[in-house]
Amino acid sequence: MRFSTKAIHAGQDPDPATGSVTVPVYLTSTYMQLRPGREGKYVYSRTANPTRNALEESLAALEGGKVGVAFSSGLAATTTVLMLLRKGDHVIAGDDIYGGTYRLFDQVLRNYGLQFTYVDPRSPDKVEQAVRKNTKMIWIETPTNPLMRVVDIRAISKIATKNHAMLVVDNTFASPYLQNPLKLGANISVHSTTKYLGGHSDLIGGAAIATDTDVGKRLKFLQNAVGAVPGPLDCWLVLRGIKTLAVRMDRHDSNAKQISEFLQKEPKVEQVYYPGLPDHPQRDVVKRQMRGYGGMLSFELKGGFGDCEKLLTKLRVFTLAESLGGVESLIEHPASMTHASIPRQRRMEQGIKDTLIRMSVGIEDVEDLLEDLQRGFKGL
Numbered sequence: 001m002r003f004s005t006k007a008i009h010a011g012q013d014p015d016p017a018t019g020s021v022t023v024p025v026y027l028t029s030t031y032m033q034l035r036p037g038r039e040g041k042y043v044y045s046r047t048a049n050p051t052r053n054a055l056e057e058s059l060a061a062l063e064g065g066k067v068g069v070a071f072s073s074g075l076a077a078t079t080t081v082l083m084l085l086r087k088g089d090h091v092i093a094g095d096d097i098y099g100g101t102y103r104l105f106d107q108v109l110r111n112y113g114l115q116f117t118y119v120d121p122r123s124p125d126k127v128e129q130a131v132r133k134n135t136k137m138i139w140i141e142t143p144t145n146p147l148m149r150v151v152d153i154r155a156i157s158k159i160a161t162k163n164h165a166m167l168v169v170d171n172t173f174a175s176p177y178l179q180n181p182l183k184l185g186a187n188i189s190v191h192s193t194t195k196y197l198g199g200h201s202d203l204i205g206g207a208a209i210a211t212d213t214d215v216g217k218r219l220k221f222l223q224n225a226v227g228a229v230p231g232p233l234d235c236w237l238v239l240r241g242i243k244t245l246a247v248r249m250d251r252h253d254s255n256a257k258q259i260s261e262f263l264q265k266e267p268k269v270e271q272v273y274y275p276g277l278p279d280h281p282q283r284d285v286v287k288r289q290m291r292g293y294g295g296m297l298s299f300e301l302k303g304g305f306g307d308c309e310k311l312l313t314k315l316r317v318f319t320l321a322e323s324l325g326g327v328e329s330l331i332e333h334p335a336s337m338t339h340a341s342i343p344r345q346r347r348m349e350q351g352i353k354d355t356l357i358r359m360s361v362g363i364e365d366v367e368d369l370l371e372d373l374q375r376g377f378k379g380l
């Protein structure tokens with residue numbers, strides 16, 4: 001089966017009891033057992049729930065993995081994946097990862113004896129140099145937030161394999177429609193389903209998909225043991241989002257491409273960051289591992305913070321808000337919003353200037369988005 005067919009059907013056979021074409025929302029915590037001590041397929045909804053199972057099968061099919069495991073948020077997925085490790089284990093992480101992931105590593109998991117080294121994973125040599133005897137995991141994100149840097153998944157996976165470490169890729173920005181890390185050598189693909197998979201800015205959710213059955217089994221064990229599971233209604237909403245993922249992503253991609261071209265011509269714009277632009281510094285990697293470019297982009301404005309503020313408050317179709325991946329276009333200022341918790345010095349070192357603006361381009365009519373931006377830029 002091809003992608004869109006899988007997105008609509010994998011894990012979602014009509015309900016055997018009623019013929020219901022959509023997967024029912026099983027709002028139950030517990031299940032009747034026929035005999036004591038002889039457990040049926042379902043016992044208790046933290047362990048398994050039919051709506052969640054349908055989502056997990058769907059996610060595994062979309063990423064080309066063996067086991068899909070759903071969580072109550074992207075960070076719950078990340079936390080649970082890190083629990084595959086033990087005290088004293090070392091993790092190499094990209095230096096440009098989601099702020100909440102960095103906070104979890106640095107301010108929570110470090111206290112439990114995990115060690116972290118942050119390197120620029122665009123350079124596989126630097127990753128290799130950071131490997132220690134106790135390195136058990138490499139954690140990367142691509143494209144990165146907000147500068148849309150791209151990491152060569154296959155190159156990093158070779159280093160991981162050689163050193164008996166697991167490679168985990170946060171695939172939230174690309175979605176399984178545009179990129180499949182597991183097919184490029186990663187062991188686990190992680191998602192915030194809050195973003196493109198859900199796609200409608202109406203839920204918080206996460207997922208981890210594993211290539212290996214044993215790793216998958218361990219993740220399932222941890223999902224039940226740790227307990228950060230999503231409710232059946234949220235699972236159903238993600239399933240509904242997934243059905244239209246392909247058509248949404250095509251439109252996000254086409255709208256963002258046109259906006260990136262508009263921004264490149266706009267005299268008030270210093271620099272545009274979008275994987276779809278021919279001058280993206282890792283164009284060859286983009287072409288090798290992505291089937292499209294997605295809806296996320298960022299740009300630097302000439303001038304100062306005042307101009308950013310003017311532009312951001314003048315727009316009417318774009319909403320000034322954090323988060324991403326929904327049908328509606330969002331715009332935000334990383335230095336004062338999504339990335340404000342990073343000390344200014346570290347932010348500057350990462351290249352996130354005070355005049356950087358990030359967009360999650362939605363699926364509205366692109367003409368309305370372009371007109372909105374033209375109006376916004378006029379007043380600067």
Ligand SMILES: *Cc1c(COP(=O)(O)O)cnc(C)c1O
Pocket residue numbers: 073074075076098100101141145170172173191192193194195204205206
């Ligand atoms: C939002 C996000 C997360 C965290 O997901 P939540 O669902 O908010 O917990 C992790 N990684 C990336 C790339 C994200 O954008």
